[in-house]
Amino acid sequence: MASDKSLVCQGAMAQCQQGFVPDLLKVLSQKKYYINDQAGSDKLIGNTMDLGIPFEAGTFGQCKLQPTGSSFMPCIPNIIQWDGAYEKVELANGGQILTKTSKAICAIAGSAVIEFMTTGQMGAPSVTNFEEVSQQMHQQLNPLINMEKVLKKNPLEGIEIISKNF
Structure with a gap:
């Protein structure tokens, strides 16, 4: 099966393997490079410098790795690194462009548990x-x-x- 090298932008839906609900990527690391947006105002390109909590809601629901008796603590991502970025291009902020197959390493899980369900791009x-x-x-x-x-x-x-x- 061929890998999907579609580029990821603001609004891409991501899911943590240890969480229960998806969240949307919010590009916070740069304000210069856009994709799939004629007006150039909404679809910032996601990149490896989007660390910490680069998501709209800032949570994936509850975290399966943090049980609290009958429930779980909130699944608040703490991205420390991205794997699988498009390495042939480096943005001015030093980041490489994220693709649909990129995965984020969360400090809580210690492994690449956050992956993209959609790219955020819209067909026109x-x-x-x-x-x-x-x-x-x-x-x-x-x-x-x-x-x-x-x-x-x-x-x-x-x-x-x-x-x-x-």
């Missing part, structure tokens, strides 16, 4: 995606939009909605 269709679909498929998926007109012009101009009574 382009004109090419629409051009590659048959006219019949367009009519089934978008019955109120005349895709022939849309594809001949700028996709944001000339959209014609045909009103039908259903």
